[in-house]
Amino acid sequence: MFRGTERFFRTGYNNNLVADWIPALQGVEARLRAGQSRRCRLWPRRFDDSDGSSLSRFKVLRLRLSRASIERAKAAAKEAGISDRVTFQQAPATGFPDGNYDLIAMFDCLHDMGDPVGAGRHVKESLSADGTWLVVEPFAHDCLKDNLNPVGRVYYGASMMICTPASLSQEVGLGLGAQAGETKLRKVALEARFKHFRRATETPFNMVFEVRA
Structure with missing residues (x-):
């Protein structure tokens, strides 16, 4: 399942994450280029100084619920030559190690969570004062x-078979589904006590939101 999901979303992430999505977030690209993030295969290679100096300060923490998914991610990081700059941990979205993070990103997963509001509140507690929560969700x-279009029909099918049952099987079980839409996602962010919620950009397959305190 996780390998199929990786293949489905990989092209969109490769083509858009560092080229369009990060630049659409206020001040985030400059911070990453400065190498000041405290804590993803694309980012360390892209936001490198020519001499590699900023990468010595650029650390990325990636969290996944599946142990098999973590092992796959570790192998991919090793293949990309960045395993010394990326840390992988298995933790729930409501209980990952808190800190003073400049950027926390969730890719096509918030709607799968049983308690997306609780996850959002933990994100808020874990961000630096001017940090950003990047939320990427299915369009x-x-x-x-x-x-009711080709993309929407695919997502509704996935939501019925995978996303909604996954959420309902967890604590709280909100069941947003893969076709949550901006209004429901905004409500999650506001209930998590964020005040700033903005659709930064989009593709035919994804909506990209900038969330700040």
Whole structure:
């Protein structure tokens, strides 16, 4: 399952994450280029000084719930030559190691969580004062009729078979589904006590949100 998900989303992440999504976030690209992030295969290679000096200060913490997924990620980091700058840990979204992070990112996973509001509150507690929560979610309009297109039909199928049952099986079990839409995602962020929620950019497959305290 996780390998199939990786293959499905990989092209979009490779083509858009550092080229479009990060630059769409206020001040984040400059901070990454300065190498000041406290704590992903693409980022350490992209935001490197020519002499590699900033990478000595650039550390990325990646969290996954699946042990098999973590092992796959470790292997990919080793293949990319960045395993010395990336740390992988298995932890729930509501209980990952807190800290003073400049950027916390969630890629196509918030809707899968049983308690996305609780996860958001933990993110807020773990960000630096001017930190950013990057939320990437499957593209969806708020109304069902507006999602009856090829992309929406794929996501509804995935949501029925995978995303919604996964959420319902967890504590709280909110069940946002893969077609949550911006209104429901905004409500999650506001209930998590964030005040700033903005759609920074989008593709035909994803919506990209900038969330700040």
